[in-house]
Amino acid sequence: MNAYQNKRLWKYILLAFALIIASGSLFYTNYLARNIAKSERTRAQIWSLSIRQVVSTDDNDFLPYVFAVRDSSIIPAIVTDDKGELQYARGLDSTKTFNPPLPEDEQEKDAPKYDPEYFKHELSVMKAQHAPIKINLSKGYWLIYYKDSALLTQLKFFPYVQLSVIAVFLLLAYTAFNSSRKSEQDQVWVGLAKETAHQLGTPISSLMAWIELIKDKFNAEEDPLMAEMENDVKRLEVVADRFSKIGSKPKLEDHFVYDVIEDFVNYFKVRVSNNISFELTGNKDLMAGLNVPLFDWVIENLLKNAVNAIEGKGSIHVNIDVSKNKEHIFIDVTDTGKGIPRSKFITVFQPGYTTRKRGWGLGLSLTKRMVESYHDGRVFVRDSEIGKGTTFRVILKNIRRDDD
Known part of the structure; x- marks a missing residue:
């Protein structure tokens, strides 16, 4: 099991624990809420019985006890008669009444x-929450409506508020840690790249001097082998320049995309097996803002990835096209290699992912970074089929449109 499979496994484990915690919290809170609801129902019934006792009893000595029992219940409630007329209310806003006001001269202050x-609104809320308690009287009956107390209502919503706060906290914590980790990774990338460029400088200069010395000593100015050696040394200079640019915003210049890709494909194809054929097609008039050394690196990584995917004979096709609205340029690199499982379409761009025995798995990760961070574009696996091949797509902004 590789590092990315372990990472995914841990994600599933953490998700499972989160679900267990959430479910346990909801279950326990609902358990408490049900018990409180039963308790409040009992208290409402006691209060209802006290109402009946107050209405029907003539024993004045017993009334204080009945009132004490009744007033011990703090549940908001409304009493109606059998015709639905309000008779009594408690636990509601004491500054309001449903009784018509007395004449002004008989009204009390405040x-x-x-x-x-x-x-009426409170009664509709109570009807929606609980079935009424019916108490039979000598003349008809009354209905006692009640609603959940403020404590029970808060308890019902508490777990959702609690989980929401925890979720926001975890999201902020993850974002902060992820940002910090990414910043540290970027610092390592930049430091490694610049040190590599520095280390390459001296041997490249020496190689250039040795080539000139060989030309003079053996009169090899027109030797094609020396020309190829010079091309390779120049390529090393380009590589060193690429690494030196990592960590800083590169300068983009307007270039014809077809010409830039054609120059690199011509250089690259003579340095791989003759069993692999190359084809470049598409629109030659599309222009984008490019940093040529870095964009060559993008194409190089995609072509190397395609070459490594081909076992034996095969072909690589690079096609350049424009979107329907002419705002974007599509660069498709298609190979006839072994293909990529759909589940790995995103994973292939993660640092360290590789299917080869040798290699660090950084090529496609660097490609994604250079396209998205430096050229304001996108790169992704457009399509792939096991045993038939893969197509990577690069999307760039088209700065030259036919209708401009």
Whole structure:
């Protein structure tokens, strides 16, 4: 099991623990809420019985006890008669009443405001929450409606608030740690790249001097082998220049995409097996903002990846086209190699991922970085089929349109 499989496994394990914690929290809270609801139902029934006792009893000595029991219940409630008329309310806004006001000269100071609509609204809420408690009287019956207390309501919503806060905290923590880790990785990348460019400088200069010395000593100015050696040394200079640019925003210049890719394909194809054929097609008039040394690196990584995917004979086709709205340039690199499983379409761009016995698995990761961070484009696996081949697509902004 490789590092990325372990990483995915840990993600699933953490997700499972999160679900267990969430489920346990909801289950336990709901358990408490059900118990409280049963308790409040019992208290509402006691209060209902006290109402009946108050209405029907003539024993004045017993009434204080009944009132004490009744008032021990703090559940908001409304009492209606068998015709639905409001008779009594408790636990609601004490500044409001459903009784019509008395004449002004008979009204008490700070008397409750007449607001029957408020009580009708509260009654509708109570009807939606619980079935009423019916108490039979000598003349008809009354219905006791009640709703959850503020404590029970808070308890019901508490786990959702709790989990939301935890989720936000974890998201912020993950974002912070991920940003910090990415920043550290970027520093390592930049340091390694610049040190590599520095280390390459001296041997490249020496090689250039040795080539000139060989030309003079053996009169080999026109020797094609020396010309190829010079090309390779120049290529090393380009590589060193690439590494030196990592970590800084490269300067982009307008170039014809077809010409830049054609120059590199011509250089690259003579340095791989003759069993692999190359084909370049597409629109030659499309122009994009490019840093040629870095963009050559993008094409080089995609072509090397295609060559490594081909076992034996095969072909690599590079096609350049424009989107329907002419805003973007599509560069498709298609090989006839072994293909990539659909589950690995994203994983192939992660640092360290490789299917080869040798290699660090950095080529496609660098490609993604150079396309997206430096050229403001996109790169992804457009299509792949096991045993038939893969197509990578690079998308760049088209700065020269036919209708401009």
